[in-house]
Amino acid sequence: MHHLLYIDPGSGSYLLQALVAAALGVAFFFKNIVLYVKMFFYRLFGRKNKKP
Structure with missing residues (x-):
């Protein structure tokens, strides 16, 4: 199950x-x-400064 935790640099930078x-x-x-x-x-x- 530990092999699914890897994020390659391309995916990491895209996520960031x-x-x-x-x-x-x-x-x-x-x-x-x-x-x-x-x-x-x-x-x-x-x-509302209206001058005459």
């Missing part, structure tokens, strides 16, 4: 690349959501 890409994808996804919510509230309660 996939994990890093997934983490960055999640980070950018939630960053966009936070920016969307901030801009929504800024437009709702933002500056």
